[in-house]
Amino acid sequence: MKRKTADYKQMGKQRSGIYLLVILVFGIASCVSTKPHSSGNLIIKQQGAFSAGGTVVKSEGEFDALKPWNVQQGGQTRHGDHADVFYQIPENAKRYSMVFLHGYGQSRRSWQTTADGREGFADIFLRKGYGVYLVDQPGRGDAGQTTKPGQITATPDDQTWFTQFRIGLYPSFNEGVQFPKDEKSLDQFYRMMTPNTGNVDESTIVNAMSAVFDRTGDGILFTHSAGGSPGWKTAIQNSRVKAIVAIEPGGFTFPEGEVPEGNRGGKGVPLNEFLKLTKIPIVIYYGDYIPKEETNAASLNFWRNVLATARQWAKVVNAHGGDATIVHLPEIGIRGNTHFIMSDLNNGQIADQLSKWLQQKGLDK
Amino acid sequence: MKRKTADYKQMGKQRSGIYLLVILVFGIASCVSTKPHSSGNLIIKQQGAFSAGGTVVKSEGEFDALKPWNVQQGGQTRHGDHADVFYQIPENAKRYSMVFLHGYGQSRRSWQTTADGREGFADIFLRKGYGVYLVDQPGRGDAGQTTKPGQITATPDDQTWFTQFRIGLYPSFNEGVQFPKDEKSLDQFYRMMTPNTGNVDESTIVNAMSAVFDRTGDGILFTHSAGGSPGWKTAIQNSRVKAIVAIEPGGFTFPEGEVPEGNRGGKGVPLNEFLKLTKIPIVIYYGDYIPKEETNAASLNFWRNVLATARQWAKVVNAHGGDATIVHLPEIGIRGNTHFIMSDLNNGQIADQLSKWLQQKGLDK
Numbered sequence: 001m002k003r004k005t006a007d008y009k010q011m012g013k014q015r016s017g018i019y020l021l022v023i024l025v026f027g028i029a030s031c032v033s034t035k036p037h038s039s040g041n042l043i044i045k046q047q048g049a050f051s052a053g054g055t056v057v058k059s060e061g062e063f064d065a066l067k068p069w070n071v072q073q074g075g076q077t078r079h080g081d082h083a084d085v086f087y088q089i090p091e092n093a094k095r096y097s098m099v100f101l102h103g104y105g106q107s108r109r110s111w112q113t114t115a116d117g118r119e120g121f122a123d124i125f126l127r128k129g130y131g132v133y134l135v136d137q138p139g140r141g142d143a144g145q146t147t148k149p150g151q152i153t154a155t156p157d158d159q160t161w162f163t164q165f166r167i168g169l170y171p172s173f174n175e176g177v178q179f180p181k182d183e184k185s186l187d188q189f190y191r192m193m194t195p196n197t198g199n200v201d202e203s204t205i206v207n208a209m210s211a212v213f214d215r216t217g218d219g220i221l222f223t224h225s226a227g228g229s230p231g232w233k234t235a236i237q238n239s240r241v242k243a244i245v246a247i248e249p250g251g252f253t254f255p256e257g258e259v260p261e262g263n264r265g266g267k268g269v270p271l272n273e274f275l276k277l278t279k280i281p282i283v284i285y286y287g288d289y290i291p292k293e294e295t296n297a298a299s300l301n302f303w304r305n306v307l308a309t310a311r312q313w314a315k316v317v318n319a320h321g322g323d324a325t326i327v328h329l330p331e332i333g334i335r336g337n338t339h340f341i342m343s344d345l346n347n348g349q350i351a352d353q354l355s356k357w358l359q360q361k362g363l364d365k
Numbered sequence: 366m367k368r369k370t371a372d373y374k375q376m377g378k379q380r381s382g383i384y385l386l387v388i389l390v391f392g393i394a395s396c397v398s399t400k401p402h403s404s405g406n407l408i409i410k411q412q413g414a415f416s417a418g419g420t421v422v423k424s425e426g427e428f429d430a431l432k433p434w435n436v437q438q439g440g441q442t443r444h445g446d447h448a449d450v451f452y453q454i455p456e457n458a459k460r461y462s463m464v465f466l467h468g469y470g471q472s473r474r475s476w477q478t479t480a481d482g483r484e485g486f487a488d489i490f491l492r493k494g495y496g497v498y499l500v501d502q503p504g505r506g507d508a509g510q511t512t513k514p515g516q517i518t519a520t521p522d523d524q525t526w527f528t529q530f531r532i533g534l535y536p537s538f539n540e541g542v543q544f545p546k547d548e549k550s551l552d553q554f555y556r557m558m559t560p561n562t563g564n565v566d567e568s569t570i571v572n573a574m575s576a577v578f579d580r581t582g583d584g585i586l587f588t589h590s591a592g593g594s595p596g597w598k599t600a601i602q603n604s605r606v607k608a609i610v611a612i613e614p615g616g617f618t619f620p621e622g623e624v625p626e627g628n629r630g631g632k633g634v635p636l637n638e639f640l641k642l643t644k645i646p647i648v649i650y651y652g653d654y655i656p657k658e659e660t661n662a663a664s665l666n667f668w669r670n671v672l673a674t675a676r677q678w679a680k681v682v683n684a685h686g687g688d689a690t691i692v693h694l695p696e697i698g699i700r701g702n703t704h705f706i707m708s709d710l711n712n713g714q715i716a717d718q719l720s721k722w723l724q725q726k727g728l729d730k
Contacts (some may be wrong), residue, residue, distance in 0.1 A: 187444060
């Protein structure tokens, strides 16, 4: 691997006033080894891409087609705030498709591959016969066109995420962590991050996700992390969501009057809306390294709080007649998982565990 | 289709001072019909995603893993400026893979599908047996993580692109245009646009593209529009580029001392670098509606200028012993093509035409 210290550069105009050490690492990707993939060809009946949902804004004025670059003259539209979807349908697909929504700072790539280049959940379940729809949410990745302006600071924060995602307390890896420790994999992992391109609120994401389900038909919604919260609301909004698999959701939707104290419960919704979440099977996974007691590490306390809220939420769902299951992996003997359970080294084992749940709930027909 | 005028909103803080009419069009995607795809299953031996190339910046300071959210404390890296690549390798793949680089404001979706949901060039050539690598360039789409800040204004400019891309002089469609005229297709087309997420210069794109070829091995580089210019330089930088198919390139790389007057010739490069472009077969396609004489339409004059520069460039390449061919489609009787030749209604015909060239040059083994 070629690394070269190239330049000290003062980012003087940034508020932060930080100094940046620019390290050029061209060519890292060329060193990434091709890991063995699951054997056998993928048989794809149909694949493609589309946008779903979104808004249109129009500027006042009159567009002059003879001088098309005078955008300040107005009279133009901007289509934005949609979801961008890549889909693959296998031969003899199962009844329910799977729709995958990424978390904060991520794109559909969360589901497509892993830090060390193995198959992600999308390919694993495609091989099991499910149609897969991989979403970039409004204002993220290939769905970058938004109708509200955005500013991207480019502040270095890789170590924030290494730590927040429970790979370890940087620079230490958690003991027994199911994450590849080689530099190339970590480089690929950091490069999965991609910023928000504009201001997008939760209802914009929910509307776009609901439009995705209008297109896919009945399906199983997978959410990761920050995708959890708009995921619950998508299921409330669109009855085509027939089940939810939530990987480490960070937020929850309680009924009004039953929102627990603390900052992860969100804003309550009317009971009749909440009750829609009691009509579908829901499974929620959390990984390892979530402490039972308060610690001196802010990230671990964050996840301790989230898991407690998740347990409380499942209790409320089930008290209202629902079917929500929390799987805290260490409790069933599966250890070492980070926040990225679906791409950790043991993601095949996790997929098998999940497949049993899908079968129990009749979702694998 | 549900359209609702929801709000007038003053974008008072924007320099433009334009007023925006916000039109909500949730649910458009749900109306997009599923067009018939090419028949037969796709047999995929391997598919996945990876990042290639890029840089790393580091902030001064000391990272505290116990308080990971204090990013202003510094001591962190940011990995950015890489290309993001999705790839699919068919069974019994041909010797050369195809690497696809999009144009300005676009992502890999340019090659994946069409405005009306048919198969794009990627699927068409995948079916013909080529491995395909679909790139989001640094600062675009899923490769949104850059090391320099970015600002996105969200100024409405759909009609600028409709016109610049020679679909017509908005609101008129060009006569006989090979572009679907229904509202749903146009909605999908506008939503393919996605902005730059940070300041990325051409050399950053070239370095990332070269890293892509380090990973793919020998291959054929496809470029569209603004991808043309970094495309020539990628071939100069990396001898694994064995041929170039350029769809309506907007810029060219001449040898120093031979750069033509006008603004499309770019900056000259040393002759020994330029000569690398004479060692590989190159074909360049332009579509319809490019006038012979100066007109009162700025966009058409722009393309007239580009096509003239392209012809001059091919002449220089061939005078130095190269093999560059310009195919101006109307000259071979193929009419109605926009700037998006690879996704126009006749993209199957274009692919067949291109296949003959690939065969002539021995690139289809």
